[in-house]
Amino acid sequence: AKSCGKNQVATYTVGVDKVVRERAVLASDIRTALFKDELELYYQPLVSGADGRLSGVEALLRWHHPQRGLVPPIEFIQLAEETGAIRDIGAWVLRTAALQVSTWRRELPGCADLELSVNLSPLQLGEELVPEVLGALSAAGLAPGLLTLEVTESSLLADLESARTHLGALRSAGCRVAIDDFGTGYSSLSYLSRLPADQVKIDRSFIRDLDQYSGAVALVKGIIDMAAALGLDVLAEGVEEMTQQVILGELGCPRYQGYLFSRPIPVGEFGAFVARSAGA
Numbered sequence: 001a002k003s004c005g006k007n008q009v010a011t012y013t014v015g016v017d018k019v020v021r022e023r024a025v026l027a028s029d030i031r032t033a034l035f036k037d038e039l040e041l042y043y044q045p046l047v048s049g050a051d052g053r054l055s056g057v058e059a060l061l062r063w064h065h066p067q068r069g070l071v072p073p074i075e076f077i078q079l080a081e082e083t084g085a086i087r088d089i090g091a092w093v094l095r096t097a098a099l100q101v102s103t104w105r106r107e108l109p110g111c112a113d114l115e116l117s118v119n120l121s122p123l124q125l126g127e128e129l130v131p132e133v134l135g136a137l138s139a140a141g142l143a144p145g146l147l148t149l150e151v152t153e154s155s156l157l158a159d160l161e162s163a164r165t166h167l168g169a170l171r172s173a174g175c176r177v178a179i180d181d182f183g184t185g186y187s188s189l190s191y192l193s194r195l196p197a198d199q200v201k202i203d204r205s206f207i208r209d210l211d212q213y214s215g216a217v218a219l220v221k222g223i224i225d226m227a228a229a230l231g232l233d234v235l236a237e238g239v240e241e242m243t244q245q246v247i248l249g250e251l252g253c254p255r256y257q258g259y260l261f262s263r264p265i266p267v268g269e270f271g272a273f274v275a276r277s278a279g280a
């Protein structure tokens with residue numbers, strides 16, 4: 001029994017080593033992913049109103065690893081933050097997404113008013129943010145009012161003064177700021193009124209339970225009413241079921257995002273999605 005125990009310990013240690021080693025490999029690979037052209041953006045539709053009209057897109061990173069294939073952001077964003085690679089990647093996301101949406105606005109029928117949302121890492125909330133964002137917009141010929149910058153509560157609170165300064169400058173220029181994953185952080189309601197924000201995105205963990213528990217409805221109603229009282233726009237994330245959209249509509253939530261409408265779409269398939277939606 002003793003040797004068996006030893007064996008298990010050994011196996012476990014090998015397992016941990018392997019995980020640590022793979023993480024180190026991925027961490028080193030993510031540093032070169034950008035200039036090796038392994039990164040791609042998918043775009044997930046954001047829709048408005050009961051008819052689910054396409055109003056914008058959220059740009060979402062994908063990494064095509066030469067050995068591992070498609071690696072989801074949950075497996076590499078944190079590594080990209082730890083290695084600092086997210087700074088260059090984030091700047092690339094802004095430039096690429098702005099150009100793409102500008103192209104779609106010009107070329108795709110029904111997309112003349114299409115807007116763009118981009119995720120920001122806390123590491124991007126420094127000095128270079130303002131020139132990076134405004135540079136990307138002007139290179140693409142996109143008005144600042146068409147861009148929403150998505151940040152989480154925790155990344156705002158990590159350095160609130162810096163975030164307030166730089167996001168404040170961008171808001172003065174016309175950009176909007178959304179609090180991503182809203183409800184999963186720790187800030188109190190009074191805190192929300194002090195954050196530099198224009199929109200809240202209700203986290204999908206609340207939406208998932210909407211048609212299951214009346215408590216979830218009360219929670220989401222609380223968020224929507226509070227957002228309205230503070231003059232904030234509100235969007236529900238992770239809407240997968242028609243019943244969820246119906247409940248959200250009754251609660252006064254005007255904007256949605258989720259698999260019910262579409263998964264994130266690669267650039268080459270977006271035109272077909274738009275054509276299909278227009279035909280529907």
Ligand code: C2E
Pocket residue numbers: 044059060061072073074077090093119120121150180181204237238239240257258259260264
């Ligand atoms: P997020 O910003 O909360 O993005 C929404 C995530 O929810 C996306 O996952 C999207 O595919 C997923 N999603 C959308 N609708 C549904 C639904 O109806 N059901 C379910 N189950 N999921 C849905 P994704 O693309 O894997 O991205 C994960 C996270 O990675 C993002 O969460 C964001 O925090 C981060 N991320 C993605 N792209 C970027 C980027 O360019 N920069 C930074 N800093 N972070 C990014």
Ligand code: CA
Pocket residue numbers: 058119150180
């Ligand atoms: Ca987001």
Ligand code: CA
Pocket residue numbers: 180181201203237
């Ligand atoms: Ca989110």
Ligand code: CA
Pocket residue numbers: 181
């Ligand atoms: Ca999230």
